[in-house]
Amino acid sequence: MDIREIFAFNLKAFRRAKRLSQEELAHLAGIDRTYVSLLERRVYSASIDVVQQLATALNVEADELLKRPVKARK
Template sequence: MTIREVLAFNLKALRHEQGLSQEELAHRAELDRTYVSSLERNVYSASIDVVERLANALNVDASDLLKRPKTKKMMS
């Protein structure tokens, strides 16, 4: 997995765990919903500032978004 794939996987997983829609997460992080969607689909790469905003919106450490998952399951 590339770091972009890791971010996409973790972002989607954490958002789902917290029961948030892409729209709600985008609102909390002050981002556009389509940008969040693109990050989750690995279309765009995120700046470190965006990673921090997403982490804050999810109440996790930025490093949690960049940790390689222990499972080999890839994003669907």
């Protein structure tokens, strides 16, 4: 998994765990809903500022969005 794939996987997993739609997450993070979709589909890369905004909206540390998922570490 490359870093963009890891970020996309984690972003989607945390968003779903919080039971948020892409639109709800985007609103909380102060970004556009379509941007969340593009990040989850690995079309765009997030800037470090956007990573922080999303982490804050999800109530997680920014590094959690960049860590390789446990099941993908093998």
